[in-house]
Amino acid sequence: MTLDIEYARSLDRADPLAGFRDQFVIADPDMCYLDGNSLGRLPKATAEAVQKMTVEEWGGELVTGWSHWIDMAQTVGDRLGSAVLGARPGQVLATDTTSVNMYRLALAAIKDRPGRSTIVVDEANFPTDRYILQGIAADLGMDLVTIPNEDPSVAEFECITPDLLAEYVNDDVALVCLQVINYRSGARQDVPALTEVARSHGAYVLWDASHAVGSIDLQFDEWGVDLAIGCTYKYCNGGPGAPGWLYVNANASNDLQAPIQGWFAQRDQFVMGPKFERAPGIRGFQIATPPILGLTSVASSMSIIEGAGMAAIEAKAAAGTDFMIELFDAWLAPLGFGLQTPREAKMRGGHLSITHDDAAQIALAMRQLANVIPDFRKPNTIRVAVAPLYTSYEEIFIGFQRLRDLVATGDFQSAVLRESAVT
Ligand SMILES: Cc1ncc(COP(=O)(O)O)c(C=O)c1O
Structure with missing residues (x-):
């Protein structure tokens, strides 16, 4: 050859x-476009779908369109769950940004482990994840312990092995935050094994799958993942600033309370009652009005992935x-x-x-x-x-x-x- x-x-x-x-x-x-890990190309069908949504649905239906837009964070979330996350329905919301979803799930997980005072992250994790955890640790007076995996003598290709993680997890750890595919080195971590190391000490793992979603065959349900977040603008081709997503396994979702109690998480949303009462399941994590143009784009890109x-x-x-x-x-x-x-x-x-x-x-x-x-x-x-x-x-x-x-x-x-x- x-x-x-x-x-x-x-x-x-x-x-x-x-x-x-x-x-x-x-x-x-x-042009040789080798940056689909940052922003995916525009699918032709998406340009049409967004145009159609804008002109026919927004233009034609006006506010009555909400009758079928209202649950789109969930319906598109379910679609994303089955197409790219290995998730059964009812565990994914397509909504907000990865960063906001990170904050929301990290805080919910920490609050579900009262009395524990440590959060673990890795040095090579994406900046937004590290910064958000620094803020949470400072607000709650917790210790943020950082695994020094940028040091090649500690970790090859920044990769966290189960043995390395085991050195940092103990019964005081509430939450561990790691990436499925490291944003810089591109190394892939062993999601089931690392989740198990943390779980054996009663800690949650929150997985950032931004660089994995749409590039590798994620199987969150099968792998025993509790919590994960990611974006749709890289390999999912959702477009610049397209909504992110969050995954909460059905076994965990009713135990967790998201920190922002918005009206979309209210059990009977349109009763508009005086007191917050959390909707069951994944809806309890939705804060507010979903971005319908962005969700239209995500749904369109899921059709292509489903086909492949x-x-x-x-x-x-x-x-x-x-x-x-x-x-x-x-x-x-x-x-x-x-x-x-x-x-x-x-x-x-x-x-x-x-x-x-x-x-x-x-x-x-x-x-x-x-x-x-x-x-x-x-x-x-x-x-x-x-x-x-x-x-x-x-x-x-x-x-x-x-x-x-x-x-x-x-x-x-x-x-x-x-x-x-x-x-
Ligand atoms: C691994 C990872 N996490 C989080 C983010 C932040 O995403 P957002 O700005 O959509 O919150 C990015 C952005 O590229 C990322 O690569």
Whole structure:
């Protein structure tokens, strides 16, 4: 096998998901879009669905539309649960942002463990999760213990093993917060085993699945997960700022009290009575009016995922990142790049982290000079992703070829930073 474009095309011909690319808007065919781990492409059907919702439902039905919009956080949540989370109905709400959902579930879990005073998080966790927990710990006078998994002598690829977690969990821990796929390294954690370590001490685990949802075949019910959160704008292609989701296992939901008692969590919402009385089940976690335009978009993207199936999507994420690693070994390793993601496909999701001393400048040059879109994470990481429904092997090949050439020639040095704080 020769590592050339014909080989990449032969992989596309053999790809069972290849036909799905056509369901997405590809505005610039020359662009190699390797940032689906940050914002997914626009599905053509979503543009139509949102237009139709806006004109026909909002425009035509006005306030009477609420008769069928009112439960959409739940109905779209159930759809998301079955399509991408491995969740039976009644356990998912599609609503608010990942950050707000994180706060809500973290506080509910801590309050359900009175007398415990420790929260555990990992150093490599996404900033919003760490910041929110810092705030909660300060408000409640709790200890926030951080696992130092950015230190390679503590954890390879930032990965939390059950043995490592066991060193930090004891009977004083109320809550552990971890990511299913680490946002920077792309390493995948053993969800059932880690959940069990915490549970054996009576602690909850809250899983942030933002980088896993829509890229690997999550099975929350089967894995014994209690609490999870995530977004829909990455591999689920819900669009910029599309609603996030929260999962509360049915066994836990009636024990937990969300910290904001909004009117959508009220048992008889439209009686509008004087006193809050929590609705049973997952509805008890909904705060307020659902974002109907965003939910329309999420429902539309779920149709595409349902058509492909998460098993096939996970298989393509594995094969596509395998192909990226082949190209990395042949072209990038000799140019001083490192691989910060596990080589074993079962240990990762849809993205790779490649490191380089000049990563910030190279990532800038990829966008500015080569029409290749990755993203950059401090201090030295470029993330490149396979979004299984639309990333082609040819696109990966050309993207990596352009990256190789930028660095081999030194041309990347000529990119000039303009005004944007977003990397
Ligand atoms: C792992 C992870 N958690 C949380 C967030 C924050 O999401 P939001 O801004 O939608 O609350 C992100 C955003 O990219 C993320 O990657």
